[in-house]
Amino acid sequence: MSALSKSPWVIHYDASSCNGCDIEVLACLTPGFDVERLGVVNTGNPKHADIFLVTGAVNEQCREVIRTIYDQMPEPKVVVAVGICAATGGIFRECYNVAGGIDSVIPVDVYVPGCAARPEAIIDGVVQALGVLEKKQKERAWVRN
Amino acid sequence: MNPWLSALLYILAAPVVGGLLAGCDRRLSARMQSRPGPPLVQPFYDVLKLGRKENVVARRSQNHYILFFLLLVVFTGGLFFAGADLLLVIFALTLAAIFFILGAYKASSPYSFIGAERELIQMMAYEPMVLLTAVGMYLVTRSFAVADIAGHPALLVTSLPGVFLGFLYALEIKFRKSPFDLSSSHHAHQELVRGITTEFSGPALAMIEVAHWYENVFLLGWVYLFFAAVPWLGLLAALLAFVAVILVDNVFARLKWQTALKGAWLVTLVFGFGNILALALFAPEKHQARPAPVAVAVADPSGEKPAEH
Amino acid sequence: MAYLEMIQLALRSAVSKPVTSRYPFGPRRVLPRSRGRVEFAKESCLYCNVCAKRCPTDALMVNRKEKQWIIDRFRCITCGACVEICPKKSLTMAADHQQPASQRGTETY
Amino acid sequence: MRRPLGGRCIESKGQRLLNIILALILVPLAAGAGMLFFRNVIGRRILAIAALLAVAGLCGALAWAPAPNGAVTLPASPHAISLVLLLAGSAISVYLFIVGWRRRDPLLVLLVLAQAGLTTWFELGPGAHAVAAQPLYVDRLAVIMALINGLVGGGICLYALGYMREYHETAHRDVPDRRPLFFALLFGFLGAMFGLVFANHLGWLLFFWELTTLCSFLLIGYTQSEEARRNARLALVMNLSGGLAFAAAVAWLYRETGVIELQAMLAVTDRAFVLLPAALLCFAGITKSAQLPFSSWLLGAMVAPTPVSALLHSSTMVKAGVYLVLRMAPLIAGTGVGLMVALVGAVTFVVASFAAITRRDAKRVLAWSTVANLGLIVLCGGIGTAEAVWAGVLLIVFHAVAKGLLFLCVGVVEHKLHSRDIEAMAGLVQRMPRVAVLMQVGMAGMFLAPFGMLISKWAVLKAVVDASPVLSVFIVFGSAATLFFWVKWMGKLVEVVTPAEPVAREADLGEAVALYGLGLATFLACLLFPLISSRLIVPYVAGVFGPTGALMGQGNVIIMVVMMALVLLFPVAFLDRGRGVRTAGAYLGGANVAGSMQFRGLAGTVQDVAIENYYLRGVLSEDWLASRGVMTATVLLAVMFILARP
Amino acid sequence: MATTVIPFGPQHPVLPEPVHLDLVVEDERVLEARPSIGFVHRGLEKLAETKDFVEFTYVAERICGICSFIHAQTYCQAIESLLHVAVPPRAAYLRTIWGELSRIHSHLLWLGLMADAMGFESLFMHSWRVREKVLDLIEATTGGRVIFGSCKIGGVRRDIDAEAGASILRELEGMEADLHRITKVFLDDSSVKSRLCGVGVLTTAQARDLGCVGPTLRASGVAQDTRQEGYAAFGDIRVEPVTRTAGDSYARCAVRCEELFQSVDIIRRAFARLPGGPVEVKVTGNPSGEVIARTEQPRGEVIYHLKATGTKFLQRFRVRTPTFANLPALLSVLPGCELADVPVLILTIDPCISCTER
DSSP states (O other): OOGGGGOOEEEEEEEEOOSHHHHHHHHHHSTTTOGGGGTOEEOOOGGGOSEEEEEEOEETTTHHHHHHHHHHSOSSOEEEEESHHHHHOGGGTTSTTEEEOGGGTSOOSEEEOOTTOOHHHHHHHHHHHHHHHHHHHHHHHHHHO | OOHHHHHHHHHHHHHHHHHHHHHHHHHHHHHHTTSOOSOTTHHHHHHHHHHHSOOEESSTTHHHHHHHHHHHHHHHHHHHHTTOBHHHHHHHHHHHHHHHHHHHHHHTOHHHHHHHHHHHHHHHHHHHHHHHHHHHHHHHHSOOBHHHHHTOSSOHHHHOHHHHHHHHHHHHHHTTOTTSOOSSOSSSOOTTTTGGGTTOOHHHHHHHHHHHHHHHHHHHHHHHHTTTTSHHHHHHHHHHHHHHHHHHHHHOOOOOHHHHHHHHHHHIIIIIIHHHHHHHHHOHHHHOOSOSOOOGGGOOTTOSOGGGO | OTTHHHHHHHHHHHHSOOOOOOTTSSOOOOOTTOOOEEEEOTTTOOOOOHHHHHOTTOOEEEETTTTEEEEETTTOOOOOHHHHHOTTOOEEEESSOOOOBSSOOEEEO | OOOTTHHHHHHHHHHHHHHHHHHHHHHHHHHHHHHTTOOSHHHHHHHHHHHHHHHHHHHHHHHHSSSOOEEEOOSSOHHHHHHHHHHHHHHHHHHHHHHHHHTTOHHHHHHHHHHHHHHHHHHHTGGGGOOOSOSEEEOHHHHHHHHIIIIIIHHHHHHHHHHHHHIIIIIOTTSOOOHHHHHHHHHHHHHHHHHHHHBOBHHHHHHHHHHHHHHHHHHHTTTOOHHHHHHHHHHHHHHHHHHHHHHHHHHHHHHHHOOOBHHHHHHOSOHHHHHHHHHHHHHHHHHHTTOTTSTHHHHHGGGSOHHHHHIIIIISHHHHHHHHHHHHHHHHTTSHHHHHHHHHHHHHHHHHHHHHHTOOBHHHHHHHHHHHHHHHHHHHHHHOOHHHHHHHHHHHHHHHHHHHHHHHHHHHHHHHHSOOBGGGGTTHHHHSHHHHHHHHHHHHHHHOTTSHHHHHHHHHHHHHHHHOGGGHHHHHHHHHHHHHHHHHHHHHHHOOSSOOOOOSOOOOHHHHHHHHHHHHHHHHHHHTHHHHIIIIIHHHHHHHHOOOOOSSOHHHHHHHHHHHHHHHHHHHHGGGTTTTOEEOOOOSTTOBOTTSSEEEOGGGOEEEOBOOOOOOTTTOOHHHHHHHHHHHHHHHHHHHHHHHOO | OOOEEEEEOSSBTTBSSOOEEEEEEETTEEEEEEEEOOSSOOOHHHHTTTSOTTTHHHHHHTTOSSSHHHHHHHHHHHHHHHHTOOOOHHHHHHHHHHHHHHHHHHHHHHHHHHHHHTTOHHHHHHHHHHHHHHHHHHHHHHSOSSOOOOEETTEESOOOOHHHHHHHHHHHHHHHHHHHHHHHHHHHOHHHHHHHTTSSOOOHHHHHHTTOOHHHHHTTTOOOOGGGGOTGGGGTSOOOOOOOSSOSHHHHHHHHHHHHHHHHHHHHHHHHTOOOSOSBOOOOSOOEEEEEEEEEETTEEEEEEEEEESSSSEEEEEEEOHHHHHHHHHHHHSTTSBTTHHHHHHHHTOOOHHHHHO
């Protein structure tokens, strides 16, 4: 375990979620669950973030936004798709303006199920993301050498 | 203590102390919000992590400014702990802050820009009080040298209570704490995103963080100066000031820049200037050390070397 | 003083125990009615397909021939419609949540 | 030290000094007169460069002249020269009278008549037999002023050669080309300034004083536009009222004490006799150095071509004002008059610093900043302790260099970007990299540690706290404001929101020499600060106040040098050209249009990010500040005269 | 003339949901705010045409995750009136109770976000700490924290037994003390007041003309609350609208603070009069005809318009959400405010973009 996995800073973006997962992501930060115990800080700024928490399915308008945020995050970075909409489009899958899950735009590392995803599930997702983060950092170091 | 030695000690120990203070801050804040908060050493994790991250910038040269910000903050603190002139310490700190601000300007993003402007407003808000603090200390000790001030036999705070209060106010601004976290906030939800630090990532952000640690230790050192005559009291006061800053951080909404600016000036005028006025009025013998200007007749119009005539 | 209330609140919180749940370092607090995940009991299932028909997100698939009950956990909204409709009570709603995964796919029972 | 040859040695030294001084006064005046006869550019150029080289050489000679201190004996009879000057002065009065008459300007006419009447009465009456044994006098303050005038002023004249050419040939075709007159006035100004600093005979000093007033009037009105004429008239009226006070001071002083020499005035032991003339001279100094309530003339003077502004602000005109106030320092120190003068300076410093925040016109910001810094110098003069005077002289030196540089930079930028709006200077590091760097050097020189002005500010603060700590509150607030407007300007230069092509040719040779020269001087002034202080300023202060202790500790000087070294390392950081970083667009809420500073806004349209500095509207307003400042300063001046009553 | 133009959103930490504003500011004064929307539009109204009207209850519930229950309730009410079904009284009461619980959770959520918009992090934390208690009550009775999944056409899917009811009342007792403490900070703290008082004033006339609804309208002095229409159990439990007259952000905050206690009171009264009997009726057939259903969401009045032709698919499904009604008010108060007020003002109308864009 390096410092990397002890200080996961997250950024949250609502692709086109119903708010359910968003407020649960926020709830994770609050006294009930306090993910800051794990070192999580909600930065709200892609340039500081390590973990990209995306909720909701991708619609046509937010496609580019997600891409931009992802590009602006410094390596190593992990994408966590929170909720079933972010995974597959969920209940909105058949809507005309929904393009599908987040993985149709950027690579997703962890999928968190649930509608809405429970805070505990989101915490599990973040913990799982830490492992991915470590792995990516090692790969990065290896590529550099 | 040997000035070089204490400066060196500061340079080595300040990051550790500052980091731990930052950790205490986060833990204590969390407890005030009835949650456990991160581990005490969390700030070190953060900085170590940032150091290993990719360096994403908006403009290539923006990070140079940050490097100099860090260097100058370290230099400032070193000067302070070496016992140098307090005014020069303030000027050096100002120079450091200006590098930080210029870095944010350089990044040319609207959010870092507004952060930079607000940082400037904050500087304008606290600078008078900080300078007046130095002036007040000079009036009592007749020296701007930190070494002399620290060696002053009496408790400074007894003659400078107003200045001390004003300085605490400035401290709140310098620590970038609510209600004055205008330019960049520790808290996530801010209209400026991360304000002045928005465009700095990875190692540059780590440098900013470490610079803040250095700065905080230096500022608490200044609080100590007010009580330097009784060292344990000084340490206690510094600690209490730190706790007070955190408490205030947690019980105030962020002010608007107009309110912050006017408030800071009002405090400076009432507490800082009031104290200095009182000192000047009621203890005139203390600072009339210098005799009235030398009698005019002494001035010899024929020059400095009358012997040669 | 108008600031006292908040100072009180902050200080009182600082000296009392945090309300935070221990999760993930401790067990999760579970409420009995929580809709966490759908569980399937193979023994009693008739493979009648009613659940799949009822599912609003088409997360369920029943293969009568192969005697397979397939669920896509990343489509399931845990509404419990399938649990309510199941004639043999083969489906139950467990309170614990479904774990995240790095791959999405279906689970076949 | 009584060597047999000592006397002769001093004699020859004195002779050489005299020659240098006379040459310094006469060469620019002659060159100025010559300019009127050169119609073609090349000739003018050759004459100007020759004159400037001569002035520079003379300045060097003056700087290296041993012991430049003491009175200088004139070859000709001072009487004859006095008569010549009197006639010339009368000619000025007649000219101004005609101007006033033709413009139907009663106030102007009245001022001219009052002064002429006063002078005539004095010259025919009590002053008819005034004899000055030492009409010229050199001490280190005079040397410093002369060096500033010669080097900074000379640099500006050099710059003006190229600048005015572009001014008339491309930038301002509508303005009638009267360059011969322009350069004549420019050089005349230099000469007048030299005369002013070396004059000991107050009548002579007054003549040169009025000569600078005349030159500035003509230069400000150079473009002959309605605005220029109006502002020139304003400058004239204000400076004439100062001149009137000056003349009154001379008359009063002579009538009461029989003294007509500056040095003798300083030596008068009974202050009661000299306090009123000193107050009058301070008043004159305050008008000339554009302190409140007279700041408006200097702000109005911005209509003139930039070299004029630079000259007025950095080395001549306004510096004459503070020079006189500093000269008066020993007389007014510790008196109510001194306190009032100090307060006028302090109030001006604060008001001008805050007013500068509200403006976006680069020249106006510079003008306010000049007013503010002169306020600090006046404050020093008013306090009048050895320490304060030391700080004041330091301020004069550093301000002259840095402000000269800044004006010249703004001038160049104005020609290339056709705007002197600070907002238009965004991304200047990309468009005019050299000028941008020089401009930043100038700004750093104005307010940043470890550059000169900050050394001075340190000194001022210490001096003020030692003398009257209550006044320090003005300095701390003013400094904070100074910080704000300089940094936001500096920030504007470095930010690059919309990348732009560099300008083809930033400056022509003359301009470049002046720019680089002043840029170098800004650094040198800081690096050589210990030398300047110990060789020139400290001896002067010691000469006036008697020996003083160390004014700045050795330790602090070392700290400054280390800090300077750190700052000088900064450009080195740029050598790595930002390796090891990845550029990604700025944070625009995720709405970026790939790879640019544009974003997708209203209804999907592509929009540009724009950034404009803060001007603290709603908290500060220039008009409010200025009007309150004028009121306060007027009251303070009134109190000053009441206190000066014998 | 250069002024500062800032893109505010779609990703922005003070915006839990993506909207975008081009903010034209001078110093920090906002001269112009140009919105752009559509980041959460999914196309739910169209989906109704291809999705079984019974299953669509789940979709209606997910129009918005915050006011999910009342969306489901409104949808069910609309379908029930098309089918001429009367829900059993116990179901009507249970709907009322859950509706008010969801109002408490929504208002607490809003208070927290509001505190955060003012840079008052610890108040945010404390608001959400209390909110967790409400969520626990909700989860204990419905099984979900934010998506209740308890409303169905013809009644509700779950009952609250007497024991659970008693524990809810007990919990509410303790929570009320907490609510008092927190709302007191919102209403009395000087630093909060300095951020809210006089910011974003909407006069009564403006609020009416712009068609505001909910707390936004009531804070401008209009006593209008859809619960007065008497849907669900509100025929028995009368509701007096909470109003304020100042029309500024502080008034909107005060209205919501008081509504918290009003909701607690409604829940108590509902439990006191909770009738027995079944919680659902059997529903058969397909809806036909056209109907309008209105309820009071935490954010204000929501209007459902349904058209059906007797098939299992609706022909037309249309929602007028409260946020949609309140957006014009937001856009009218933004120009002239300070940049620091922008998050506060955005939040004072309690926007739910997900509802609005569907």
